[in-house]
Amino acid sequence: MMDASYVGIDVSKQRLDVHIAASAEAFAVPRNDAGLAQLAQRLAGLTAPVVVLEATGGFENVVTAHLAAAGIAVVRVNPAQVRAFARALGQRAKTDAIDAALIARFAQATRPAQRALPDEDTRLLADLVARRRQILDMMVAERLRRQHQANPRLRRSIDRLLAALEKEIAEIDTTLDDTIGGHPVWQAQEALLTSVPGVGPGTARTLLAELPELGRLNRHEVAALAGLAPWTRQSGQKHGRSQIGGGRTSVRSALFLAAMAASRHNKQLRAFRDRLVAAGKPRMVAIIAVARKLLVVLNAVMRTGQPWREDHAAAST
Numbered sequence: 001m002m003d004a005s006y007v008g009i010d011v012s013k014q015r016l017d018v019h020i021a022a023s024a025e026a027f028a029v030p031r032n033d034a035g036l037a038q039l040a041q042r043l044a045g046l047t048a049p050v051v052v053l054e055a056t057g058g059f060e061n062v063v064t065a066h067l068a069a070a071g072i073a074v075v076r077v078n079p080a081q082v083r084a085f086a087r088a089l090g091q092r093a094k095t096d097a098i099d100a101a102l103i104a105r106f107a108q109a110t111r112p113a114q115r116a117l118p119d120e121d122t123r124l125l126a127d128l129v130a131r132r133r134q135i136l137d138m139m140v141a142e143r144l145r146r147q148h149q150a151n152p153r154l155r156r157s158i159d160r161l162l163a164a165l166e167k168e169i170a171e172i173d174t175t176l177d178d179t180i181g182g183h184p185v186w187q188a189q190e191a192l193l194t195s196v197p198g199v200g201p202g203t204a205r206t207l208l209a210e211l212p213e214l215g216r217l218n219r220h221e222v223a224a225l226a227g228l229a230p231w232t233r234q235s236g237q238k239h240g241r242s243q244i245g246g247g248r249t250s251v252r253s254a255l256f257l258a259a260m261a262a263s264r265h266n267k268q269l270r271a272f273r274d275r276l277v278a279a280g281k282p283r284m285v286a287i288i289a290v291a292r293k294l295l296v297v298l299n300a301v302m303r304t305g306q307p308w309r310e311d312h313a314a315a316s317t
Contacts, residue, residue: 008104198262215302
């Protein structure tokens, strides 16, 4: 296999700063149709170009879609990993051009895995799920404001906004139902996921939209992708506490909520949690372990195409 030509791009609202690792060539183009067409044309002359950019703010989505449509491989990486790489290099200066060069250097050093981009339908589902999550966050914020608001007029204002947000949620849920219902594969996959006690349509749709690799990875890979794989800080004789982090935050949050429901309604996972708590594990640590176990079960359900059975939980230990 020929070596990839790694290209780092720092994405902002107005422009793209580009750095080609092999030649150290740097340039910038506007983040519009003309600039993206110019970028694709310049990169097409490279040998096996692989564009690497950070997943930040959503501005990278149009760039990813445009380059993928031009047949250019695109990898989105975790910004925290790039910042850690910069600290390891002692890189303190920060400009858009420097960031583009840093991303290209990070890509050369780590050779991040290229994953298939979601198709148009999956992107639509992901956008709907993300918008639903945003509205729910707004509703939580407004309810908190209402609790601390004594002025009746302002409370009525909050109530009107909450009613409007609830209407938006209902419309998005209807659109999600129609989207899932018009896609036989998704229908079958949602049925598989929701066959697991504790997993509702919201969690299932988040996984379908934002973890399309589910069922195609092994248990360790899927846990790492969701940010549920524990990692330990250790230096010499000093041993730190194991932690989780990274991965896809929205997926991890959905699984955490599902784990709390599963700890009540799923006999096997409730017993698993109770054993951990009885062994002295903090309750939060036990719930995280349930979330990881639940993800492994869901991965097995998707891989086998068979709905939940009680022995799935035992098999995932």
